[in-house]
Amino acid sequence: MHLLPFLPLLSLTLAAHTVQTWPPQPPTSLLPAAESAELLRLHRKLVEIPSISSSEYEVAQWLASYLRSKALKVELQEVSPKRYNVLAYPSKRDTNILVTSHIDTVPPYWPYYYNETTHVIGGRGSVDAKGSVAPQILAVLALEEKMFNDIGLLFVVGEETGGDGMRAFSEWEKRPTGYDIVIFGEPTAGKLVCGHKGILGLGLRVKGKAAHSGYPWLGVSANDVLVEALGTLAGLRGKLPRSEKYGETTINFGRIEGGVASNVVAETAYAGIGLRLAGGTPDEVRSTITDALGDIKKSVEEQGGELDIEWREGYGPVDIDCDIEGFETTTVNYGTDVPNLKGDHRRFLYGPGTIFVAHSDHEALKRRELEQAVLDFRRLIVTAGRMDKFREKNLEL
Structure with missing residues (x-):
């Protein structure tokens, strides 16, 4: 009997009974196989759950369940209806070290993918910031297994839209105290x-007076006012505080x-503007911008219009600790x-991906x-933590 005609059928039969494992193992790994696989599974699940800012309910619930399965105590802090921060700790609530990131993402949702040839992982949140959440959890769980009982985990909502999750945690009456180090x-x-x-951040909101574009002198163009104001702000580039x-x-x-049609003098116009401050304080920059727009504001008001500056909450440059050797x-x-x-x-700030x-x-x-x-x-x-705690237990990493 010749086997040659049956080889294709035999190959299909063997393939059907081959156990497919995920994730596939790369030629070299920095972690033990089991830990690497757990990292990839956790990261994949987090990315597969859409969690655009203000819609973080499902990811928070799943993450809380996962952390409980790892024998951590978990608390959910409601930030707003159906939006929760996730706090986890081994046993004592007041830990010396807090490890934290955010679980919300920007829109739109992009599905997870894993390239088995290049080992590139993509999808919305794969980098920012579920790419930090998954490694943080694996890092802390490994240390907890070595009886280091002084690390807490916090995963917050709303970072991408102003930080309402972290601010809510900061103002929480039941917030744990005593953090000496936050990563x-x-x-x-x-x-x-x-x-x-x-x-x-600021918004420029202009109110003019509508008119037929054939007789523009009968109206006040909000678009003209806005263009002039933006030109003035553009002239401030290179003149604001630096460091x-x-x-x-x-x-x-x-x-x-702004406006409604090309043949109508625009009655309203708006611009949303963002500044990244390299020096000075928000108050100093607000004052500079207000003064620069003063003459334009006065002129439009004399014509019967309005120019309003809507300021948003801001903060100056943030210095962060980075005195750890080897980084x-x-x-x-x-x-x-x-x-x-x-x-x-x-305060320390670190994470994978660019x-x-x-x-x-x-x-x-x-x-x-x-x-x-x-x-x-x-x-x-x-x-960054208290090295004596590790030395007392003769722990090795």
Whole structure:
């Protein structure tokens, strides 16, 4: 009997009985196989659950269940209806170290994917910031297994839309006390961040008078006023507070709208503007901008219109601790929850993946970056924490 004609059928039969494992193992891994697989499964599940800001209910509930399955005590703090921060700890509630990140993402949702050839992992939140959440959990669980009982975990909502989750935790009457060290997770390309720029937002709202575009002198163009105001603000670039550490304060005209049709003198116009502060204080910048727009505001009011400046809450540059040997350091231009957590504590900011792909349709990082983050978070916790606790127990990492 010749087997050759049956080889294709035999191959299909064997394939049907082959157990497919996930995730596939790369040629080299920085973690033991079981820990690496757990990291990838956790990260995948977190990314697969859509959690755009204000819609974080499902991810918070799932994450709480997962942490309870790891024998951690879990509390849910309601920030607003169906929106919860997740606090977890081993036994004692007041821990010396708090490890934290955010579980909300920017829109739109992009599905999870894993490239088995390149080991690139993508999807909304794969970097910002579920790429920090999963390694943080694995790092803390490994230390808990070694009887280090002084680490808490906090995962908050709303970081991408102003930080209402962290602010709610900071103001929580039942908030644990005593944190000496807080480690924040954000995409920092695997570097320790020594600080980031401040943020100040404002809106320019103009009210004019509508008229036929053939007789523009009968109206007051809100668009004309807004264009003049934006030109004045553009002229402030390079003249606002700067610093050696953070460079120039930048101005972004993020949203502009006005009028209803090309043959109508615009009655209303609006611009949303964001500044990244490299120096000075929000009050100083507010004063500079208010003074710069003073003549325009006076002129439009004399014509029967209005120019209102709507200020949003802001903060100045944020200096962050980065004195841990063995880490590269950097500064970043994006905002974080670091200034939203009040208290007297040392603050560290670290995470895998780069901000350059965050908030994009190609948000992704490599599996090796996730694995390295587990080791780095572990090393950061140990080095920044009370080393005597580890020495007393003769613990090795």
